[in-house]
Amino acid sequence: MIEVTLDRVSKQFGGAKGVENVDIRIKPGEFFTFLGPSGCGKTTTLRMIAGFYYPSDGRILFGDRDVTNMPPNKRNTGMVFQNYALFPHMTVFENIAFGLQVRKKSKAEIRDKVTRAQKLVHLDGYGDRRIDQLSGGQQQRVALARALVIEPNILLLDEPLSNLDAKLREETRQEIKRLQLELGITTIYVTHDQSEAMSMSDRIMVMKDGVVQQIGTPHDIYNRPVNQFVASFIGESNLWEGTVEQAGGDEIRVRLTPDLVLTGLAVNASPECRLAAGQKVTLSVRPEAIHEAGAAEQGGENAITAKVVLSEFTGVSMNYIAQTGPLAVKAMFVGQGHRMRERDETIRFIVPRESIYFVG
Numbered sequence: 001m002i003e004v005t006l007d008r009v010s011k012q013f014g015g016a017k018g019v020e021n022v023d024i025r026i027k028p029g030e031f032f033t034f035l036g037p038s039g040c041g042k043t044t045t046l047r048m049i050a051g052f053y054y055p056s057d058g059r060i061l062f063g064d065r066d067v068t069n070m071p072p073n074k075r076n077t078g079m080v081f082q083n084y085a086l087f088p089h090m091t092v093f094e095n096i097a098f099g100l101q102v103r104k105k106s107k108a109e110i111r112d113k114v115t116r117a118q119k120l121v122h123l124d125g126y127g128d129r130r131i132d133q134l135s136g137g138q139q140q141r142v143a144l145a146r147a148l149v150i151e152p153n154i155l156l157l158d159e160p161l162s163n164l165d166a167k168l169r170e171e172t173r174q175e176i177k178r179l180q181l182e183l184g185i186t187t188i189y190v191t192h193d194q195s196e197a198m199s200m201s202d203r204i205m206v207m208k209d210g211v212v213q214q215i216g217t218p219h220d221i222y223n224r225p226v227n228q229f230v231a232s233f234i235g236e237s238n239l240w241e242g243t244v245e246q247a248g249g250d251e252i253r254v255r256l257t258p259d260l261v262l263t264g265l266a267v268n269a270s271p272e273c274r275l276a277a278g279q280k281v282t283l284s285v286r287p288e289a290i291h292e293a294g295a296a297e298q299g300g301e302n303a304i305t306a307k308v309v310l311s312e313f314t315g316v317s318m319n320y321i322a323q324t325g326p327l328a329v330k331a332m333f334v335g336q337g338h339r340m341r342e343r344d345e346t347i348r349f350i351v352p353r354e355s356i357y358f359v360g
Ligand SMILES: Nc1ncnc2c1ncn2[C@@H]1O[C@H](COP(=O)(O)OP(=O)(O)O)[C@@H](O)[C@H]1O
Pocket: 013, 016, 017, 018, 019, 036, 037, 038, 039, 040, 041, 042, 043, 044, 045
């Protein structure tokens, strides 16, 4: 297990910006994910850790060792590429053995290690198959075995599930997590899929346009997004713009429409917000945090009466989009005991004060 440090790392391509000033410390044995939309710099950052790109600025350390300018084959990292980059006309065994052959290991050691790696990814008995005779999921596991067989200190995975169909993706996701826990290996995972990131990671780094937006546990990122980008990229969120009416104490009051003021808690304000009276601020509220007003809450705090524009039943939840004046409310009710509303019916929602985040 090894710690990976990126010390203010930047990468430019000619004049174009790749990534800017990435500053992270990934703990030994941690499952750490780079998350963001296409082109935000995930692969560039991962490739710098593997040694396929060198930073324009900053340093990379494995433990105490500065590897910034070390070639990839000296770093002992195992990488799974997005398209797997397997050798199509070679067998499963030959593909997995490749890294060991390059390292001039003995025949006996190679046989032993490849057999073990095949077992690890449940491909025992597939050694003689050619890659082009395998399914997508099996190819993915060959790529994983090929990365693991060299016993890397760090496992690097670049969108390893993106070529698989939905069901297989879910299974393989659990498989990767199981392997990572079993081997205790420091793992850096790249994805644009927020649910993948949420379900697998110890911590997530959210990126946009080459710049880190937030680093935190899935819980932090989901519940305490620091800005609008993070709030909208991770799961569904209501993003409501309003004007601060009152701030300074434990509470913040924000006017959203002429008839609607919501009260939230000052502890839920990101450092990026300006909270003086009269300032514009954006509120982020998760749809599942909103509930229907009970009989006792009819005149209650943070009540919004809105007309249903769209309702859908997913089996797990009832989802609504409802409108009041210029404000659209997305709400999700999970569980029984709620009567499904049709279009044009009204619902009285309650937005609990602790569920409001001020995201600047
Ligand atoms: N080899 C390269 N040459 C020039 N520009 C590149 C190169 N690799 C990546 N980029 C640019 O760097 C930015 C980040 O790309 P990348 O790291 O591949 O994003 P992601 O993996 O998040 O989709 C993009 O704007 C991309 O066009």
